[in-house]
Every structure is written in structure tokens, then in C-alpha cells.
Amino acid sequence: METMGSHLALARVRRKESLATRARRIGVSVPTLSKMENGDPTVSLGAYAQALWLIGRDSEFARIAAPEFDREAIELDVGEAIDRGKQLARRAHQVQLSRQRKASQPKRGDGDGR
Numbered sequence: 001m002e003t004m005g006s007h008l009a010l011a012r013v014r015r016k017e018s019l020a021t022r023a024r025r026i027g028v029s030v031p032t033l034s035k036m037e038n039g040d041p042t043v044s045l046g047a048y049a050q051a052l053w054l055i056g057r058d059s060e061f062a063r064i065a066a067p068e069f070d071r072e073a074i075e076l077d078v079g080e081a082i083d084r085g086k087q088l089a090r091r092a093h094q095v096q097l098s099r100q101r102k103a104s105q106p107k108r109g110d111g112d113g114r
Contacts, residue, residue, distance in 0.1 A: 001040070001041045002038070002039030003039070004039065004048070005038050005040070006037070008048075008051050009037035011055045015055075019033055022054075025054055026050045026051050026054065027047070027050060028043075028047050032047060033051075036051060
């Protein structure tokens, strides 16, 4: 949050806007904008969204929760895939053993002259 706050402050300064002007445009108080620029996580997400919209970066919000960046979910998916692979390997091994047992058993009628 601190990095985003400092980026928002830099964007405001580069546009030569005062805290009061930027706060009014975002729809927050000057103290709230100051908190935002200091990376205070207690400020509402809506205020950050409005601030990003003002500098043309609101499209970045979609990336925040994008599935391809959700490391925890990816790790869970990988873990489940590994478990499923192990299950399939065990099942394949069981099938192979079963086939080998059947192949090694004498067939009925073999060697008894009938």
C-alpha cells in the first residue's frame, strides 16, 4: 500500500495538483488523501479506485485479483493435480498387477488333455 500511495502522490505532484484539489476530485477529505498517499490500508478501496481512475490506471484493478496471479490458488491446484496423478498412477499399477496375475494363471483346460 505504501508503494501505491507514493505513486499516487507522485502522480498528483507531476500534475501540479494540490492535496485539496486532488481530494475534491477523488471525493475524499484532505486528511484521507494524505492517508492514501502514505499507504494507509484503512482507506476504502473505492477511494483508491477513484484515484487510479483519475490517472487512467483503473484497469489495473482487474489484475489485482486475476486468477493467474493468485499464488495460493495455483499452489492448491498444483497440489490437487499431484494428488490426482498419484491416484491415477496407483490405479494403473493395480490394473497392471491384476493383468499380470491373470496372465500367469493357467487357463482352464490347458494341459489336462481335454
